[in-house]
Each structure stands twice: as structure tokens, then as C-alpha cells.
Amino acid sequence: MQTLNDLLEHKDDPIRKKMQLQMLKVDMTQTTNSKLQVVQKNLKTKMEMSTLQTELNEVYSALLYSFKGKAQKALAQRISESAKLIVKTEQDGETFINSFKTRNT
Incomplete structure (x- = not known):
């Protein structure tokens, strides 16, 4: 171990x-990267939509089979639009999470 004199000599x-x-x-x-990984992991779990999608699929299925004819087609169209919005939201969330970077200098 270096002594104080050694340190002062080379200051x-x-x-x-x-x-x-x-x-x-x-x-x-290294410290920043490890903390960033923790933040990204936490954000990813908060923004995950898979459980929401499962619930929505069940509700959509029940609704879809409750209607017939034009009403069923209109509902199917709206469900499709909602599904596209969910996919877009997931992609935006993933982009947001991945936008956090550390500067390597």
C-alpha cells in the first residue's frame, strides 16, 4: 500500500x-452502465403490455361473438385498429427504453 509520502511525491x-x-x-x-441496465429493466416491466393484451383478447372475443352481421364486422374493424395501436405503443415503449444510452468517451 502506498504511503502518503509516496502519493505526494508523484502528485x-x-x-x-x-x-x-x-x-x-x-x-x-461501468457504474453508469450497470445503473442504466437496472433502469431499463424496470421500465420494460412497467411498460409491458402482454398481460393487457391477454385480457383484451378475452374481452374482444366475447364481444365479437355477441354480435352478427354488419355490427360484428364494424366491431372487428375497431378491434383490429385497437390491436394496431397496442403494437405501436409497445414499439414506442421499446424505442423509449432503448434511447437511454451512456456516452463512452
């Missing part, structure tokens, strides 16, 4: 300073 050494700065950058990048 103005530019090579040592550069090395310490590089070590600090590496450590900060």
Missing part, C-alpha cells in the same frame, strides 16, 4: 494523472 506526475483519470472514466462508465 504532479502527468502520466500518473492521466492514468488515474482513465481509471476514473472506466469506473464511472
